[in-house]
Amino acid sequence: MRELLILLLACLSVTHVGARTWRYRSGAGASLQTVINGTAAGDTVLVEGTVSEGSIRVDRPLVLLGGADAVIDGGGEDDALLITADHVTVKGFTIRGSRRSNLDDMSGIKVNECRGVVIEDNFLDKCFFAIYLSGVKDARVQGNTVLGEPGAEDFMANGIHLWKCSNATIRNNRIENHRDGIYFEFVTDSHIIGNTSLHNLRYGLHFMFSHRDAYEDNHFEDNGAGVAVMFSKEIAMRRNHFLANRGASAYGLLLKEINDGEIIGNTFQDNTTGIMIDGCNRINVRDNEFRLNGWALRLFANAIDCDFRGNTFAGNTFDVSTNGSLIPNTMNGNYWDRYAGYDLDRDGHGDVPHRPLGFFTLLVEMQPYAMVFSRSLFVSLLDRAERLIPSLTPESMKDDRPLMRPPDRKRQAVAMVKTRPIPYSSFAIFHSPFFAQAGAWSIEECSMMNEDRRTSERSLGLEHSCIFPLGGSYQDHG
Amino acid sequence: MMRMSSFILFIALTLLSCTPAEPTIEFGKAECAHCRMNVVDRQYGAALVTEKGRQYVFDDVSCMVHFVAKGTVAEGQVSAWYVCDHSAPGTLIDATTALYLHGPSFRSPMRGDVAAFAGEQARNTAAAQGDAEAMDWNAVRQLLAE
Numbered sequence: 001m002r003e004l005l006i007l008l009l010a011c012l013s014v015t016h017v018g019a020r021t022w023r024y025r026s027g028a029g030a031s032l033q034t035v036i037n038g039t040a041a042g043d044t045v046l047v048e049g050t051v052s053e054g055s056i057r058v059d060r061p062l063v064l065l066g067g068a069d070a071v072i073d074g075g076g077e078d079d080a081l082l083i084t085a086d087h088v089t090v091k092g093f094t095i096r097g098s099r100r101s102n103l104d105d106m107s108g109i110k111v112n113e114c115r116g117v118v119i120e121d122n123f124l125d126k127c128f129f130a131i132y133l134s135g136v137k138d139a140r141v142q143g144n145t146v147l148g149e150p151g152a153e154d155f156m157a158n159g160i161h162l163w164k165c166s167n168a169t170i171r172n173n174r175i176e177n178h179r180d181g182i183y184f185e186f187v188t189d190s191h192i193i194g195n196t197s198l199h200n201l202r203y204g205l206h207f208m209f210s211h212r213d214a215y216e217d218n219h220f221e222d223n224g225a226g227v228a229v230m231f232s233k234e235i236a237m238r239r240n241h242f243l244a245n246r247g248a249s250a251y252g253l254l255l256k257e258i259n260d261g262e263i264i265g266n267t268f269q270d271n272t273t274g275i276m277i278d279g280c281n282r283i284n285v286r287d288n289e290f291r292l293n294g295w296a297l298r299l300f301a302n303a304i305d306c307d308f309r310g311n312t313f314a315g316n317t318f319d320v321s322t323n324g325s326l327i328p329n330t331m332n333g334n335y336w337d338r339y340a341g342y343d344l345d346r347d348g349h350g351d352v353p354h355r356p357l358g359f360f361t362l363l364v365e366m367q368p369y370a371m372v373f374s375r376s377l378f379v380s381l382l383d384r385a386e387r388l389i390p391s392l393t394p395e396s397m398k399d400d401r402p403l404m405r406p407p408d409r410k411r412q413a414v415a416m417v418k419t420r421p422i423p424y425s426s427f428a429i430f431h432s433p434f435f436a437q438a439g440a441w442s443i444e445e446c447s448m449m450n451e452d453r454r455t456s457e458r459s460l461g462l463e464h465s466c467i468f469p470l471g472g473s474y475q476d477h478g
Numbered sequence: 479m480m481r482m483s484s485f486i487l488f489i490a491l492t493l494l495s496c497t498p499a500e501p502t503i504e505f506g507k508a509e510c511a512h513c514r515m516n517v518v519d520r521q522y523g524a525a526l527v528t529e530k531g532r533q534y535v536f537d538d539v540s541c542m543v544h545f546v547a548k549g550t551v552a553e554g555q556v557s558a559w560y561v562c563d564h565s566a567p568g569t570l571i572d573a574t575t576a577l578y579l580h581g582p583s584f585r586s587p588m589r590g591d592v593a594a595f596a597g598e599q600a601r602n603t604a605a606a607q608g609d610a611e612a613m614d615w616n617a618v619r620q621l622l623a624e
Contacts, residue, residue: 225516249509
């Protein structure tokens, strides 16, 4: 056993015999590029100070280590750092000053056509694209902080952008103020784990034509339009948080043309729409929490064989909405806070089915302006009548075994994350002069509203213009 | 006379208000009518106006072509087609008279990869930077409809 270990160590040291370590301090004569050009494959270059000599190219397997103050400043000249060789590691740098160009995708770190690149613990400061991987296999992008420039909408590109890659791991990065936080196009067999993606102009995470990928334990908050998974197959989405994505075209999670996906154990909170499912097949939606959303779930009638099980719906303005009458999807054993049934046999499941689709929900789907009647007496009467004698709501849209209590999960405590109130009103129609006027009256009765619902209406953007029963309205000063 | 001129003014104003307004795209807020994606990229947006004056906004020319091909709005109902000028991001120009380039260097949101230009000069400048094929509106529609 011991011999084996020694042999192993010997082997390891042999491979490192040829590798040298270069120490480079900027301003000391030669440029970093000439130092890199003088290295052999497998060498390590330790960089200190600010390197601002334009675009740096790495065309051989190297380890680039940044010292405490290491900066690579592209000076607005093409990519700040361009990697075209296998097995390059870039660690511990601040990278900035890539050229902003809409035509040729300039980036802080660009990696082209290679395998085994490691990009770790870097700070990407206001780059156009920050980390751009094209045709890369087995990449690892880990622990980077990627901050774009807030407000520069014309000159914003994606934070971590992968194009035609496979087997990539994107882990524990933080991305803010880019166009899409993480963007996958034609990327297969890859993992996105533990990232935080905030305040991006469009999507926190965006999949296009990417298959067999998984994203887990990520945090998406306050992105312009949430997270979008489009035209992809076999995507697993587990234990992510989708928070505070508000706006008429914003979704916690937008699924468009997705086949065979699974959505398990996620939290959707404070979104205008929790999940929008459009044209998807065989999606397994289990054990998720939908809290305080405008619409928890919008399930289009073109979705087939989606299964909803063990989910918690609480405090949403609308739990489920759809646009058709035939719903070839199943919902069983979910918890609905609106469920008004009973459980005489005490098996934990309600004895009468729950119909999550209200009459008013359908009405709003057909006539968005009907939203002004939200929470009015007449609407609740109609809703109640429809629940007793269903006539418009699709027969198949029901939960036969609704849970009496929310499923007990350890995550429950984590689920109620306190989110910052975001000054963002979403509903376009509520911007019209008519509704602006509606907000002018103030009625004290608002306290009678259930706190949960009120928050969920806030995510609908109703807070300043909620029509109250009998035509009055209240103004929320909280 | 005064009466007459105010009458003419009234008529003129009425007629003026009848011409369909040129669409505006609220970048970052608008949703593509075809693919549902948020319209953000100012170089590749598109829009159409129907005869009734209804406006549809798209994030990519290909979405606009597919949208009409799908028949949600029939071709005959479209009164005006617009695309974003690639060389002046965010500006809408008439799609039928615009000049186009198609090539891999134009990465539009929905992979239509077609860029529009208002003038010959702007198109030539962009064409010089990468391999791209010059096209007109009909060729673009044919290409994207495939």
